[in-house]
Amino acid sequence: MDMTVAKKKLGLKERYAVMTRGLDWTPSYQKMEDIYPYIAYEGIKIHDWDKWEDPFRLTMDAYWKYQAEKERKLYSVLDAFTQNNGHLNVTDARYLNTVKLFLSGISPLEYVAHRGFAHAGRQFPGPGPRVACLMQSLDEIRHAQTQVHAVSNYNKYYNGMHDFHHAHDRVWFLSVPKSFFDDAITAGPFEFMVSIGFSFEYVLTNLLFVPFVSGAAYNGDMAAMTFGFSAQSDEARHMTLGLEVIKFILEQDPDNVPIVQRWIDKWTWRGYRVLTLVAMMMDYMLPKRTMSWKESWEIYFEENGGALFKDLARYGIKMPQCAEQIALEKDHLSHQAWSTFYNYAAAANFHTWMPDEDEMEWLSAKYPNSFDKLYRPRYEFWREQAAKGNRFYNKTLPMLCQTCQIPMIFTEPGDPTKICYREVDYKGDKYHFCSDHCKAIFEHEPEKYVQAWLPVHQIYQGNCFPEGTDPTVEGFDPLAAVLKYYNLEHGRDNLDFDVSEDKKNFAEWRGQATKNI
Amino acid sequence: MSTVFLALQTNEETRPIIEAILQDNPSAVVDEQPAMVKINADGRLVVRRQTIEELTGRDYDLQELQVNMITMSGNLDQTDDEITLFWKA
Numbered sequence: 092m093d094m095t096v097a098k099k100k101l102g103l104k105e106r107y108a109v110m111t112r113g114l115d116w117t118p119s120y121q122k123m124e125d126i127y128p129y130i131a132y133e134g135i136k137i138h139d140w141d142k143w144e145d146p147f148r149l150t151m152d153a154y155w156k157y158q159a160e161k162e163r164k165l166y167s168v169l170d171a172f173t174q175n176n177g178h179l180n181v182t183d184a185r186y187l188n189t190v191k192l193f194l195s196g197i198s199p200l201e202y203v204a205h206r207g208f209a210h211a212g213r214q215f216p217g218p219g220p221r222v223a224c225l226m227q228s229l230d231e232i233r234h235a236q237t238q239v240h241a242v243s244n245y246n247k248y249y250n251g252m253h254d255f256h257h258a259h260d261r262v263w264f265l266s267v268p269k270s271f272f273d274d275a276i277t278a279g280p281f282e283f284m285v286s287i288g289f290s291f292e293y294v295l296t297n298l299l300f301v302p303f304v305s306g307a308a309y310n311g312d313m314a315a316m317t318f319g320f321s322a323q324s325d326e327a328r329h330m331t332l333g334l335e336v337i338k339f340i341l342e343q344d345p346d347n348v349p350i351v352q353r354w355i356d357k358w359t360w361r362g363y364r365v366l367t368l369v370a371m372m373m374d375y376m377l378p379k380r381t382m383s384w385k386e387s388w389e390i391y392f393e394e395n396g397g398a399l400f401k402d403l404a405r406y407g408i409k410m411p412q413c414a415e416q417i418a419l420e421k422d423h424l425s426h427q428a429w430s431t432f433y434n435y436a437a438a439a440n441f442h443t444w445m446p447d448e449d450e451m452e453w454l455s456a457k458y459p460n461s462f463d464k465l466y467r468p469r470y471e472f473w474r475e476q477a478a479k480g481n482r483f484y485n486k487t488l489p490m491l492c493q494t495c496q497i498p499m500i501f502t503e504p505g506d507p508t509k510i511c512y513r514e515v516d517y518k519g520d521k522y523h524f525c526s527d528h529c530k531a532i533f534e535h536e537p538e539k540y541v542q543a544w545l546p547v548h549q550i551y552q553g554n555c556f557p558e559g560t561d562p563t564v565e566g567f568d569p570l571a572a573v574l575k576y577y578n579l580e581h582g583r584d585n586l587d588f589d590v591s592e593d594k595k596n597f598a599e600w601r602g603q604a605t606k607n608i
Numbered sequence: 609m610s611t612v613f614l615a616l617q618t619n620e621e622t623r624p625i626i627e628a629i630l631q632d633n634p635s636a637v638v639d640e641q642p643a644m645v646k647i648n649a650d651g652r653l654v655v656r657r658q659t660i661e662e663l664t665g666r667d668y669d670l671q672e673l674q675v676n677m678i679t680m681s682g683n684l685d686q687t688d689d690e691i692t693l694f695w696k697a
Contacts, residue, residue, distance in 0.1 A: 146683065296679070394611070395613075395681050401697050
């Protein structure tokens with residue numbers, strides 16, 4: 092009797108070849124340079140696009156299958172979360188400010204990343220990177236949507252999250268993450284891949300997602316932990332894409348090496364500056380800490396990034412120079428950032444506070460070289476003043492760095508008692524910088540960075556008040572007008588946690604959940 | 609040799625996978641963190657389909673790992689039978 096032998100399925104490598112390169116074709120009646128107009132101007136030389144291969148060898152059919160599985164898992168957890176009043180299970184209501192920071196600062200970037208990868212993928216003549224970019228573009232819009240869905244459950248109960256996208260485009264400090272990504276998507280497709288795919292995803296993403304997600308897990312936030320892990324499960328693929336793209340570019344032509352090195356230097360620094368917000372979140376905003384910013388930098392950048400750059404040395408790529416300055420800043424970054432937000436808490440979309448005694452102890456144990464000497468005395472003074480009814484909210488506007496858009500709060504490398512200022516004269520105007528690295532980035536592309544939309548300049552120019560505002564009337568309160576423009580309510584969405592509605596409501600609701608009233 | 613690592617979500621699906629990884633990689637060290645298991649190894653780490661199948665008693669497609677992966681470090685190569693993470697230097 093004849094046996095029907097099932098036709099053997101294709102192996103992973105064959106399936107990948109069939110479903111990527113096998114679907115590509117060579118155009119016959121249009122010129123390549125018309126179809127891919129942005130591929131040459133950055134100076135990157137590619138000789139053989141087929142040399143690029145996704146090491147996961149993921150094809151679209153498998154992609155849909157596993158992504159659907161992730162979505163089912165995520166949404167069943169979110170259902171359980173809402174059915175069980177999950178918002179009352181977080182350690183302490185201060186934690187919610189982490190969620191506000193994430194939703195207004197990071198989630199909108201996921202959406203921009205979606206657009207960026209769709210655009211970059213379209214520009215690459217090779218089917219391998221094109222398919223990988225398509226997947227990442229879909230991942231990123233999924234992240235934006237699932238984060239908004241997950242956090243919407245908090246928005247039902249707590250303040251400051253009601254108009255996060257509006258805030259992202261306007262609130263002063265949110266121009267830091269926003270301009271970072273705008274800078275990346277307005278670069279060419281290769282620079283975009285090195286900036287986001289490699290420098291951000293491979294070198295820095297562990298510093299953003301791993302602390303945030305373990306922070307959520309430590310602080311009883313099941314919703315954020317789940318969307319975090321669901322997004323993070325795509326991240327391993329993004330990191331792989333970033334690393335493969337860079338190896339591919341470097342292997343194609345030795346002329347590519349100096350161009351790529353410049354991009355790595357630039358984007359490692361740009362990304363690190365954005366992570367200032369994460370540093371502050373880890374050391375100050377999580378009621379139950381996971382690890383300090385300094386520890387996380389040491390594990391994920393110094394150790395892991397060190398291994399990466401050692402591996403890339405065979406192409407002639409070096410560890411970015413800025414790593415030296417970052418090492419000097421790691422004892423200071425989060426403290427300088429939190430001090431700034433404490434000062435400007437009247438103009439932010441989340442609440443601030445001074446660390447309590449236990450938290451001060453934790454900080455001095457984690458930062459033995461800097462905390463007790465430089466930052467604890469400052470906090471004790473502020474705490475004392477607040478107790479006397481003199482809580483000071485700074486209402487004047489700070490000078491911003493033209494490149495990273497962070498207020499000029501950072502100190503000189505090696506001298507934490509002196510603010511670092513750099514400036515450049517360009518075409519009759521003076522531009523200010525927080526560091527040598529931000530200054531060097533500007534000097535290489537001044538025509539790009541002179542266009543920066545700096546929130547402080549815009550406020551002074553009268554562009555951040557609601558339409559019809561007359562700033563010349565007597566008693567005009569500029570901060571009140573700016574908050575209206577931000578769609579934030581003074582006394583509800585801003586100021587200290589201690590006087591907030593969030594604190595009061597959380598305590599009452601948690602009380603109701605454990606008592607019979 | 610530099611450290612490579614793979615981090616997986618802590619759940620029922622990953623339990624036998626972690627066990628398989630530890631069986632197949634003598635230098636692997638487990639670092640348990642909240643809701644996450646990070647496996648560090650010296651220079652090279654292999655996830656073998658066959659070992660997972662032996663431990664779970666069912667067919668396993670290594671691409672299923674996509675669902676539970678958190679992060680990793682190192683160059684990667686995946687075939688039907690193995691996922692390998694490695695540094696060349």
